[in-house]
Amino acid sequence: MTNTTRNKNKxxxxxxxxxxxxxxxxxxGYVIKPRSRTKCPKCGEYLEPSTMTMVYEYLAITLVLIFVIFIIPQAPWLHWTKVLLSAALLLPLIFIFIPFSVRFEKQVYNVKKK
Ligand SMILES: [Zn+2]
Known part of the structure; x- marks a missing residue:
């Protein structure tokens, strides 16, 4: 194991x-857009999330989806409680977890070549 791939981006x-x-x-510019179109608002360069960012995101999203799709509907609660609980899991993920954990990297492949 070497440190060459360690990501020091803030x-x-x-x-x-x-x-x-x-x-x-x-x-x-990031959360609600397709990942291939992430573009820096200042310099206009295309960016992509770091590998670890994507791993964490997919893990978190998978966990939440398992809860929302498989576990919450099985619970013997009222319908609105399930809706509220689903929202309570999904919204912080979208509005807090992803925006506060994303690290950007230079895109490896040039999508636009002149
Ligand atoms: Zn920039």
């Missing part, structure tokens, strides 16, 4: 221009 910082993404920029 959370939400552009690797090109060191622009620190605001919360709004992360939410609008």
């Amino acid at each position: 959370i939400g910082v552009c690797p090109y221009c060191k622009h620190e993404w605001t919360y709004k920029e992360r939410l609008l």
Whole structure:
């Protein structure tokens, strides 16, 4: 094991221009957009989330989906309780966990070549 692949990027910082993404920029420019279209709002370079960011995201999303799809519907609660609980799990994931854990990397493949 070497340290060559260790990612020292800070959370939400552009690797090109060191622009620190605001919360709004992360939410609008990263969370709700396709990952291949993540673009720095300051320098316009295409970015991609680091591998660890994606691993954590997929793990968190999978866990929440398992709860929302398989476990919560089995519970003997009222319908609105299930809806509330599902939202209580999904919303913090989308609005807090992902925006505050994303680390950007330079995109390996050039999507646009002139
Ligand atoms: Zn930038």
